[in-house]
Amino acid sequence: MCGFLPKGLTFSLLSCHLLSSSITQLIIYPNFSMDLKNLSPAMASQLTSMVEDYITSSRKKYAPQAVPLADAQRSAMQPFFSLAVLDSARLCVLRGTRVSNPSMYTMARMMGIRNLPDFADMAAITFVDMIVSHQEFTAALIFHELVHVVQYSQMGVKEFATRYVNGFIQGGSYEQLPLETHAYALGDRFSQNASQVFSVDDEVRQWREADKL
Numbered sequence: 001m002c003g004f005l006p007k008g009l010t011f012s013l014l015s016c017h018l019l020s021s022s023i024t025q026l027i028i029y030p031n032f033s034m035d036l037k038n039l040s041p042a043m044a045s046q047l048t049s050m051v052e053d054y055i056t057s058s059r060k061k062y063a064p065q066a067v068p069l070a071d072a073q074r075s076a077m078q079p080f081f082s083l084a085v086l087d088s089a090r091l092c093v094l095r096g097t098r099v100s101n102p103s104m105y106t107m108a109r110m111m112g113i114r115n116l117p118d119f120a121d122m123a124a125i126t127f128v129d130m131i132v133s134h135q136e137f138t139a140a141l142i143f144h145e146l147v148h149v150v151q152y153s154q155m156g157v158k159e160f161a162t163r164y165v166n167g168f169i170q171g172g173s174y175e176q177l178p179l180e181t182h183a184y185a186l187g188d189r190f191s192q193n194a195s196q197v198f199s200v201d202d203e204v205r206q207w208r209e210a211d212k213l
């Protein structure tokens, strides 16, 4: 997935070994919908590497406009997050523009992957340690996105992208992705009682070790 290419170029980027009959069918018959249970590992892995590219290129794109957490934001988050996470995270509020959907959406939809989230409708999106928001940051929003920063830091971009894509291939919606449900669950705990301190690093590690993410 490379988010900044004209849509028509999507298929030309596919490496030759993936121009299998399945891909050819997608090009010739735009309404063809593949049974996702039969999605080949090669195609799933191609989607994953496109997601990975999109995350990496988006992180670079927004870096020049991003700033570290302000002192008040930092002290509100400090009981829950490690210094490494608080030091590395960057915030970027977009005004007059919104994050575009990745160009691989066209291919993913043709393959029958439904319920892809519209990034322009989201409050914020996190690319590794770069939190890009369509609105001013609240404590709850920063908390949720910092959980994703922790997920990225423990997994790396490749594993994060793999889990993200697998969630959709297995038929889940954005709201059902374990990466999201965990961030929402921890965010709820924070919002309900910010004096009940816990370590997000530990929580993410436990879920990952239990293979719940």
Ligand SMILES: [Zn+2]
Residues within 6 Å of the ligand: 144, 148, 179, 180, 183
């Ligand atoms: Zn989220």
